[in-house]
Amino acid sequence: MSRAEIFNRIRTGLRIGADDRQRQETVQQRLQARAANLIPQRAQLPQAACIQLFIEMAIESAAELIELRHRNELSAAVEHWLSENGISQLVLAREENLQNLDWSASSSLVREERVAQAGDEASLTNAFCGIAETGTLMLHSGPDSPTTLNFLPDNHLVALSASSIVGAYEEAWQQLRAASGGEMPRTVNMITGPSRSADIEQKLQMGAHGPRRLAIFLIRDE
Amino acid sequence: MEIRSQEFKKSAHIALHDAKLQRALGNLKAGFPGKRAAAVARLPEFDALRDQARDLKNHIIEHLDLYLEEFEKNVIAQGGTVHWCRTAEDARKTILEICRAQDAKTVTKGKSMVTEEIALNEYLEANGVTPVETDLGEYILQLRNDHPSHIVAPAIHLTLDDVAEAFHEHHKRPKSDDPAVLMQEAREMLRKQFVSADVGITGANFLIAETGSTIICTNEGNGDLTQTLPKTHIVVSSIEKVVPTLEDMTLFLRLLARSATGQEFTVYNTLSTGPRRQADRDGPENFHVVLVDNGRSDMVGTEFQEMLRCIRCSACMNHCPVYGAVGGQTYGWVYPGPMGSVLTPQMIGIENAGLLPNASTFCGKCEEVCPVRIPLPKLMRHWRDKEWEKHLTPAAARSGIGIWAFFAKRPALYRMLSWSSNLFLRLVGGKRGRIRKLPLAGGWTDFRDMPAPSGKTFMQQWQERKS
Numbered sequence: 174m175s176r177a178e179i180f181n182r183i184r185t186g187l188r189i190g191a192d193d194r195q196r197q198e199t200v201q202q203r204l205q206a207r208a209a210n211l212i213p214q215r216a217q218l219p220q221a222a223c224i225q226l227f228i229e230m231a232i233e234s235a236a237e238l239i240e241l242r243h244r245n246e247l248s249a250a251v252e253h254w255l256s257e258n259g260i261s262q263l264v265l266a267r268e269e270n271l272q273n274l275d276w277s278a279s280s281s282l283v284r285e286e287r288v289a290q291a292g293d294e295a296s297l298t299n300a301f302c303g304i305a306e307t308g309t310l311m312l313h314s315g316p317d318s319p320t321t322l323n324f325l326p327d328n329h330l331v332a333l334s335a336s337s338i339v340g341a342y343e344e345a346w347q348q349l350r351a352a353s354g355g356e357m358p359r360t361v362n363m364i365t366g367p368s369r370s371a372d373i374e375q376k377l378q379m380g381a382h383g384p385r386r387l388a389i390f391l392i393r394d395e
Numbered sequence: 396m397e398i399r400s401q402e403f404k405k406s407a408h409i410a411l412h413d414a415k416l417q418r419a420l421g422n423l424k425a426g427f428p429g430k431r432a433a434a435v436a437r438l439p440e441f442d443a444l445r446d447q448a449r450d451l452k453n454h455i456i457e458h459l460d461l462y463l464e465e466f467e468k469n470v471i472a473q474g475g476t477v478h479w480c481r482t483a484e485d486a487r488k489t490i491l492e493i494c495r496a497q498d499a500k501t502v503t504k505g506k507s508m509v510t511e512e513i514a515l516n517e518y519l520e521a522n523g524v525t526p527v528e529t530d531l532g533e534y535i536l537q538l539r540n541d542h543p544s545h546i547v548a549p550a551i552h553l554t555l556d557d558v559a560e561a562f563h564e565h566h567k568r569p570k571s572d573d574p575a576v577l578m579q580e581a582r583e584m585l586r587k588q589f590v591s592a593d594v595g596i597t598g599a600n601f602l603i604a605e606t607g608s609t610i611i612c613t614n615e616g617n618g619d620l621t622q623t624l625p626k627t628h629i630v631v632s633s634i635e636k637v638v639p640t641l642e643d644m645t646l647f648l649r650l651l652a653r654s655a656t657g658q659e660f661t662v663y664n665t666l667s668t669g670p671r672r673q674a675d676r677d678g679p680e681n682f683h684v685v686l687v688d689n690g691r692s693d694m695v696g697t698e699f700q701e702m703l704r705c706i707r708c709s710a711c712m713n714h715c716p717v718y719g720a721v722g723g724q725t726y727g728w729v730y731p732g733p734m735g736s737v738l739t740p741q742m743i744g745i746e747n748a749g750l751l752p753n754a755s756t757f758c759g760k761c762e763e764v765c766p767v768r769i770p771l772p773k774l775m776r777h778w779r780d781k782e783w784e785k786h787l788t789p790a791a792a793r794s795g796i797g798i799w800a801f802f803a804k805r806p807a808l809y810r811m812l813s814w815s816s817n818l819f820l821r822l823v824g825g826k827r828g829r830i831r832k833l834p835l836a837g838g839w840t841d842f843r844d845m846p847a848p849s850g851k852t853f854m855q856q857w858q859e860r861k862s
Contacts, residue, residue: 176479179634179688183460186695200461203454203639204605210447210646213440230659288677291590307660316674324619342648346641357473357606357668359678360623365660368616372532372548373574374555375422381531382582382589383616383663 209343216306216341223305223340228391230308234366235379236387244392245275247332251297252279254330254388260294264326267317270299271332289325296322297330300389301352302345303338307365310389311345313353314360323362329384331364335393396514396542398743400727403750410721419552420722423545427713430657431764438653448646449768452704455638456695459703462604462637463686469607473669475682483513486687490515490596490629493683494524497627499593503585505611505618506530507598508546508707509631509687511729512742515596526596527588529617531581538565544723544731547655547709552722585617595621595679597667599632600706601647602684605640608668609684612651612661619665628667628679633687635703647706650766654708690742698777702737704767711761711771717754726751733761733771740778749787752778810854817848824848 189196218226231238241250255263256279265271267286276284289296298318300310310331314320323329339345342363349361368383379385399406410416435441455462467477478493480486494502502519504510504526516526516537528537532550536543538561543549550558558577563570566580597618599609609630611618622628638644652658671678694700712718712732723731728748730738736751752775761771782788788796802809824830824847833840850856 175481175485175688178481179479179686179692180460180463182688182692183463183695186692186697186700187457187460188696189460196458197461200458200465200639203643204465207605207640207642209642210451211440211443213438213444213649215438234659234662291586309660309664314671314675314678316672316676319675319677320619320623321677324616324623342645343642346645357608357666359668359671359675361608361666361668362619363660363664365662365664367662368614369662370531370578370615371426371656372530372535372550373558373577374419374553375426375548375551376574378575378578380582381578381615381617382529382585382620 207346209341212341212343213306218305218340220338224335224338226340227303227305227308227338230305231303231366231389232308234308235369236308236366236389238389238391241390241392243394244270244332247390247392248274248276249278250390251330252276252282255282255295258328260328262294263330264289264293264296264322266296266298266319266322268299269317270334271297288319289321291325293326295328295330296326297332298322300331300333300337302348303333304342304345304363305338305340306342309342309363309365311349312362312364313349313358315358320360320362323364324383326384327380328386328388329364329367330388330390332390332392335391396511396517396729398728398747400739400743400748400751402727403725403754406725406727407721407754410725415554416552416722419554420719423548423551423713424719427655427657427709431654431710431713432657434653434657434659437659438649441650441653444646444649445766445768448650448766449704451638451643451646452767456635456700456703459635459637459695462639463634465604466602466607466637469604470669470682470684471607473607473682475607475669475684478683478685479688480685481688483687483689486513486631486685486689487515487518489685490631491519491522491524493627493629494519494594497593497681499524499627501525501527501588501592502594502596503527503529503588503592503621503625504533505595505597505613505621506533506549507596507631508543508729509598509633510596511543512689513631513687515631527585527592529585529589529621530613531578531615531617534581534585535561538562542724543729545709545712546707546730546734552724589617589620589624592621592625594627594629595623595625596629596631597622599630599636599684600651601644602632602637603639603641603644603666604637606666606668608641608666610644610664610666612648612664614656614658614662616663619663622665622667623678626679627681627683628670629683629685630667631685631687633689633691635691635705647766651706651708654710654764654766694741699737699741699774701769702734702741702774704769705734705738706767707734708766710764710766714760714764716756716758716760726754733775734769737771737774737778740781745778745781745785746787749778749782752776752782810852813852814855817852820847821849
């Protein structure tokens with residue numbers, strides 16, 4: 174009942190006549206064109222400058238940024254970060270990009286491939302891409318990348334290929350559509366820094382409900 | 396929530412003399428406007444984006460039915476369910492039914508003004524379902540049995556001590572006045588709730604027609620835990636939030652955080668599309684979108700249509716001198732500040748909210764900062780017109796305007812009167828040019844001097860320049 178009433182009122186308000194083809198065409202065209210609106214200059218830099226902007230914006234958002242030359246340095250760098258912070262447990266996504274890492278040097282680290290649980294100290298996931306204009310990571314759900322890993326653990330560690338950094342959000346949408354066959358994953362996360370709140374007297378406190386710390390491992394050569 | 400909008404004058408008087416509230420409002424004024432200005436200064440395209448956003452919203456409203464149909468089609472194609480609710484009552488019932496079907500005992504909630512609008516918490520509670528607010532500000536309010544005073548920073552009217560007191564009472568821990576410790580307490584308390592809730596309810600900042608997705612923009616991560624951990628995710632949103640494509644959503648995202656908190660981007664911008672996929676190992680099994688109308692479709696085609704562009708950023712209230720002086724709760728219902736003064740009469744009736752569109756100096760700052768360029772003063776003026784037409788304007792104001800109209804319709808008399816009062820005020824003002832006391836204007840002169848007119852009347856100057 175409500176549905177028909179709501180549509181009826183909207184159409185009456187808009188004074189829609191019997192012939193509505195023009196409006197329908199306009200809408201279908203817009204939906205299919207998926208045209209970008211104005212994209213700021215800042216988001217249209219050459220790749221090297223994009224990566225630099227991503228680094229600056231990510232650090233400004235209070236993410237930690239660790240630069241690596243090769244992916245084969247990832248496990249050691251993660252292990253180092255965890256041991257420096259006194260963490261001995263890591264939950265990983267079963268991601269293709271996180272397979273075949275050499276963990277032999279980190280004997281004391283307990284690693285598990287599963288979804289996150291309350292009480293997990295740290296997780297490691299792989300970003301789909303980075304967006305330079307605001308230093309934002311894009312991650313999405315899938316059989317090998319459960320969303321809980323991005324939110325439940327106290328520390329969120331993210332591997333990001335420098336080559337996957339784009340300037341504007343619009344480029345990320347195009348890549349996401351291409352990668353997912355036109356069908357959206359259940360969850361797409363754009364993450365810019367660690368969790369925070371200013372709900373008490375407008376004073377910013379880090380670590381509200383999501384991860385207290387966000388560490389990005391930026392892998393240069395891939 | 397109880398409607399107290401017609402008590403505005405009394406509430407404002409109390410608010411102005413409430414030292415604690417005034418201190419809390421100082422936090423708002425010292426924060427948001429400056430942060431917004433800094434963020435705007437960093438993005439040279441900001442004003443051009445606002446123009447595009449205004450035009451796109453106008454396009455959406457002109458095709459609202461078609462984009463809503465497309466959105467519904469794609470939610471269903473992704474395995475979700477759409478519920479259409481004409482009234483707040485319909486929406487409450489629909490949500491309760493979904494909860495009952497899941498045999499839900501507790502429901503975690505992300506921040507959502509639409510659920511405040513439909514008074515969902517009270518209803519769920521009365522029907523045996525316990526709602527748990529998880530946004531830090533909303534959680535504080537729930538403990539205190541209080542309501543939001545701001546659409547983005549709901550607990551802005553409270554001080555650190557208020558929060559410390561509420562936590563001490565409910566958490567049974569030693570009282571702390573360290574905000575970091577308090578937040579940690581809330582984090583621990585709510586973690587259990589996130590994991591054990593049967594249903595998670597969030598709002599939506601936008602609905603994307605192209606994909607059937609909904610998006611929330613948050614800083615805490617509570618909305619994400621709310622919608623990922625329970626078996627059922629319910630999105631409660633209003634019909635005007637639909638946008639055509641992801642690209643179109645992006646235009647608004649570039650404006651939203653900058654206008655609201657002055658951030659470059661909110662920490663978590665999360666798109667939800669349908670329930671978890673077959674091979675996914677977490678995420679909700681059920682996905683419902685409850686679309687609330689509650690008076691919005693009635694605004695289409697009227698002088699209030701432009702209000703449907705609002706993206707709920709709160710810039711208008713952050714910059715409003717009236718809001719800044721009296722706070723959000725003085726407005727007496729869910730939506731405060733300039734946007735509330737336009738929306739509230741639509742939702743609860745001008746007869747219950749006529750004072751709100753009058754509680755404005757028409758300084759124009761709200762329109763100046765609005766990311767979708769809503770002419771808020773003009774819309775408030777439309778409500779004043781309606782109030783006048785319905786004979787709801789108070790007698791004193793009506794006769795005052797009547798007296799003014801008598802002179803305004805008699806130009807010679809009007810000129811003589813303005814000439815003589817100009818002269819009189821100049822004499823009273825004396826050499827200092829300031830008037831300390833003036834009959835019938837105590838509301839002004841009790842607090843500050845009235846400047847005396849400094850020269851000739853407009854008509855005198857006009858005549859002189861013409862000749």
